Amino acid sequence: MEVRRRKFQGVLNILSFNRHFYIAGIGILAFIIISHQIFEWSDLLYMTIIAAFLYGLIMPLIISAYVYDFSGYYTFHWLKNCSIDKENVKQILNINAGFDETSYIIKDNFPQADLKVFDFYDAKRHTEPAIIRARKVSLMYPDTQQIVTDSIPINEQSADLIFLLSAAHEIRSHEEKILFLKECHRVCKTHGKIIMVEHLRDFPNFLAFSVGFTHFFSKTTWKNAFENAGFTSCKEVKFTPFMSIFIYSL
Template sequence: MEIKRRNFQGVLNILSFNRHFYVLGFIALALIIGSKFILNWHNGLFWMVILAFIYGLTMPLFVSAYVYDFSGFYNFDWLKKMKIEDTKNKFNLNINAGFDETSFIIESILPNSKLQVYDFYNEKQHTEPAIIRARKVSLFYPNTQQINSNSIPLNDNSVDNIFLLSAIHEIRIQNEKVQFLKECRRVCKPNGNVIMVEHLRDFPNFLAFTIGFTHFFSKSTWKKAFEEAGFNSFKETKFTPFMSIFNCN
């Protein structure tokens, strides 16, 4: 299946999945503007607040356009550079939280390898409105299976590569993340890899998403989770200042 992304699909996704944030933001902005006619605002403070709101509403869209629409992320050249072996005896997993834009792309890059897709979304545990909306428009890769985050239904040492692409930050509880990564470690072959892509809770993403950067986790949080899960290496490569690619084994 050929995947052709629409122009500005990344930005459109952000607007669609987080529309509650933008609705509340524009309501708050309208109330602040209206209050100028009632309250005795200091003119400098008023415009500082207005500009801060406009920045908070628009900057995530500019950064999302850069990362998802113009940086080439979905061309997956970054994955091709890893030179992952693609043969019939290779077995890869792509695990998501119910929104899948990547499985068909991975299949096209590694066409000879077997690919299994798992979805760990649990409506009682993963309650972010954005991911609930994203699931409604997600592509469906054939034979995608629903799993619990603490149980991957495969034998030990059976998988060559596991892809976690902007997905497991939806696991909000640290212990659940560790248990999930322990399962990844268990099913990986001794020379297998976990390839994770995430925004981080760091200064560039604070500039990009303001308070929204708290939806992500810091590099130290991820490092601790991988170490507790039994991984020996945790290598980071920056893809734009706002996104990190981790290769762990």
């Protein structure tokens, strides 16, 4: 099945799923503008605050449009940097947090492989309003299975590839991350790979998302989680200054 994306679908998704932040931000901005009309305070301070708020509201949308709509993220051309022998890939897992825009694309790229899709969303643990909204519009891949993060229902050493695409950061607990990655380790073949794509809690993403960059995790945090889960080999490929592709193997 070919999935055609609308123009600016990525940035529109970000705006829709995180609209509570934008409504709150616009409300605070309106309050600042009104208060400046009522009270006397420095024009320089006023303009600085206005500029900071506008930056915080607009820059994440610009970066999101760049990453998700113009960088080729959904064309999967970046797979060529992951050293994958497609002919030998027989079993693929795509694991998401309740919002799936990639399973049909993965299947198109690996038509000969069996693709299993798992959703680890847990309403009690994963309470972000953005996830709840995203789930309502997500295109469900056939036979997608709901799982818990510490139990992937397939046999040991079954998967050639496991995709974690902009999803694993929704596991907020570090201990839960390690348990989840241990399960990925259990089901991954000896020469299999995990392909994880994530924003990082780093300086470029701070410039892009300001305080919103704390929603992501640092490279050190991910390194610690994967090492504790038993993975020994890692290759990082930068996909735009704001996204990293991590290729982990046993």
